[in-house]
Amino acid sequence: MPMLARPVSSQTPDDETTHFGYKTIKREDKEKMVGGVFSSVASNYDLMNDVMSMGVHRLWKNHFINRLDAGMRPGSNRPLDFLDVAGGTGDIAFGLLEHAEKRFNDRASTMTIADINPDMLREGELRYQSTKWNDGSDRVNFLVQNGETMDQIEDNSKDVYTIAFGIRNFTNIQAGLDTAYRILRPGGIFACLEFSQVDNAAIDYIYQAYSFSLLPLMGQLIANDRDSYQYLVESIRKFPKQEEFKGMIEKAGFYVPEKGYENLTFGVASIHIGVKL
Amino acid sequence: MYRLSKLSHAQRTFFLAATASILGSMIFSENNTLATKMEKGQLHYKDPNAIFNKLTSEDNLYFKRGKPQYPGHVPLFLHEKILMVLGSSIGSYFHPERNEFIVGLGESTAISPVLRSLQTQMLSDPVGRQLLRERPRITSTSLNLEYLRLLPENSIGNTYIKWLDREGVSPDTRVPVRFIEDEELAYIYQRYRECHDFYHAVTGLPIIIEGEIAVKVFEFMNIGIPMSGLGALFAPLRLKRSQKERLYNIYYPWAFRSGLNSKPLINVYWENILTKDVNEFRAEMGIEQPPDLRNLRKEYFEKLKKAKKV
Numbered sequence: 001m002p003m004l005a006r007p008v009s010s011q012t013p014d015d016e017t018t019h020f021g022y023k024t025i026k027r028e029d030k031e032k033m034v035g036g037v038f039s040s041v042a043s044n045y046d047l048m049n050d051v052m053s054m055g056v057h058r059l060w061k062n063h064f065i066n067r068l069d070a071g072m073r074p075g076s077n078r079p080l081d082f083l084d085v086a087g088g089t090g091d092i093a094f095g096l097l098e099h100a101e102k103r104f105n106d107r108a109s110t111m112t113i114a115d116i117n118p119d120m121l122r123e124g125e126l127r128y129q130s131t132k133w134n135d136g137s138d139r140v141n142f143l144v145q146n147g148e149t150m151d152q153i154e155d156n157s158k159d160v161y162t163i164a165f166g167i168r169n170f171t172n173i174q175a176g177l178d179t180a181y182r183i184l185r186p187g188g189i190f191a192c193l194e195f196s197q198v199d200n201a202a203i204d205y206i207y208q209a210y211s212f213s214l215l216p217l218m219g220q221l222i223a224n225d226r227d228s229y230q231y232l233v234e235s236i237r238k239f240p241k242q243e244e245f246k247g248m249i250e251k252a253g254f255y256v257p258e259k260g261y262e263n264l265t266f267g268v269a270s271i272h273i274g275v276k277l
Numbered sequence: 278m279y280r281l282s283k284l285s286h287a288q289r290t291f292f293l294a295a296t297a298s299i300l301g302s303m304i305f306s307e308n309n310t311l312a313t314k315m316e317k318g319q320l321h322y323k324d325p326n327a328i329f330n331k332l333t334s335e336d337n338l339y340f341k342r343g344k345p346q347y348p349g350h351v352p353l354f355l356h357e358k359i360l361m362v363l364g365s366s367i368g369s370y371f372h373p374e375r376n377e378f379i380v381g382l383g384e385s386t387a388i389s390p391v392l393r394s395l396q397t398q399m400l401s402d403p404v405g406r407q408l409l410r411e412r413p414r415i416t417s418t419s420l421n422l423e424y425l426r427l428l429p430e431n432s433i434g435n436t437y438i439k440w441l442d443r444e445g446v447s448p449d450t451r452v453p454v455r456f457i458e459d460e461e462l463a464y465i466y467q468r469y470r471e472c473h474d475f476y477h478a479v480t481g482l483p484i485i486i487e488g489e490i491a492v493k494v495f496e497f498m499n500i501g502i503p504m505s506g507l508g509a510l511f512a513p514l515r516l517k518r519s520q521k522e523r524l525y526n527i528y529y530p531w532a533f534r535s536g537l538n539s540k541p542l543i544n545v546y547w548e549n550i551l552t553k554d555v556n557e558f559r560a561e562m563g564i565e566q567p568p569d570l571r572n573l574r575k576e577y578f579e580k581l582k583k584a585k586k587v
Binding site: 241 | 381
């Protein structure tokens with residue numbers, strides 16, 4: 001029986017395009033465009049974070065670090081290996097080290113700060129120069145790495161993987177989660193602090209009006225860059241909701257303890273946790 | 278069983294409120310709302326029907342901007358325009374050297390009535406109409422600087438390039454207009470922004486703050502853009518006394534005279550008159566040439582030095 005061979009395209013539309021905020025762009029361009037956004041906001045990054053969140057981002061990050069409560073416990077025989085991804089400017093990284101030292105007297109755990117954007121990483125290195133962690137030991141090191149592949153980090157080599165406000169910029173979020181699973185040791189923790197969806201409709205209204213109206217305006221007047229902040233605000237809307245992201249973490253192989261996420265400020269930000277068993 | 282009517286008013290209110298709260302918290306508890314969402318398929322994955330059904334799409338439901346009228350246009354709401362005026366006026370007062378504040382202030386204060394009257398002015402003049410038809414743009418590449426250097430001594434083009442060299446600047450591409458409604462008004466404002474350097478060249482005023490203020494007053498008197506008027510009012514307040522004296526005694530009166538008595542500058546097709554004699558042009562337009570500001574300042578500083586020596 002003659003079979004009519006129908007030419008089937010091997011690339012579905014999903015493979016070719018992705019979103020950049022509300023724009024649709026080619027998948028291969030996303031990394032470069034996100035890079036452009038962060039290179040242009042790098043120098044004003046902390047100032048803009050303070051202005052945009054009215055300082056609340058500091059509370060979120062402190063709660064994140066306190067809740068993780070990571071550090072080598074007294075009496076344990078091996079220091080921990082931390083990895084902070086997309087942590088260019090270093091605030092979470094240094095906060096984690098500080099917490100470990102204060103709470104558990106842990107002065108031996110190592111910290112690797114990885115960021116795909118060299119400009120953001122340079123800001124972090126500059127900041128590192130003036131901190132007390134810059135004491136000649138090689139506890140802290142900086143790597144330019146793509147979170148989806150992390151080719152310089154071996155399997156099963158890290159105990160704590162943190163990513164704060166970085167994962168929404170990944171082109172392929174699931175690949176980032178799979179890589180996190182690969183590089184964590186069994187027993188390792190994946191912790192993600194990210195903007196998420198507000199569940200309360202009234203607060204959502206205020207939040208959207210604020211973020212779509214005032215944030216780009218502040219970006220324009222303070223940082224002379226309306227478009228980067230418009231992208232930031234749109235990428236927040238595009239990020240998966242809490243339950244969906246929890247499903248993606250489970251799909252990567254993590255065990256997610258109930259309920260798996262903690263909403264901060266009514267869901268404006270959310271902490272997701274996963275454990276590699 | 279107590280009947281509701283037998284209870285006092287306060288007890289009834291309490292009972293009803295308590296029942297409403299308890300039932301509400303049972304029906305709308307977190308597990309129940311999550312379960313409702315899961316039934317609707319909104320919980321664990323993106324709803325595939327959402328792209329076809331605009332009402333449930335992810336785009337923000339509450340905040341929709343108008344349609345852009347031209348590429349790069351961001352239609353602003355009224356509260357955003359007001360905030361932009363406030364923010365950029367404070368910024369441009371303290372940091373007039375930063376372009377983004379002048380840009381923001383200019384575009385947010387260039388309200389429709391002002392631009393519409395400019396549009397009418399352009400439409401009543403044949404050259405203005407030509408400008409609106411052809412919509413020429415002046416960019417860093419549209420003027421051939423080498424050609425301008427070869428032009429005769431007193432031509433407009435040559436005056437322009439000599440002014441650029443004296444000030445040590447190059448014609449930079451002006452920031453594109455983004456916040457003005459209506460694309461023709463946006464073009465008129467863009468044309469105003471791009472011709473700014475020509476106003477400097479024809480009057481000979483330098484790019485230092487005093488020169489900029491003087492040009493702004495001149496522009497305001499002639500063209501009427503509100504941002505230049507605001508600059509004329511508030512910018513001198515930050516200057517030193519000698520600068521203020523020079524401005525108020527010499528340049529402001531000059532700007533009022535020249536600006537009001539000269540023909541509309543917005544209707545000048547600069548690209549077509551580059552070979553025209555600049556003195557003839559000034560006479561035709563009714564523009565007086567102000568005293569050279571750099572020379573005035575040099576004389577002033579020399580006087581100061583002599584006074585200090587003595």
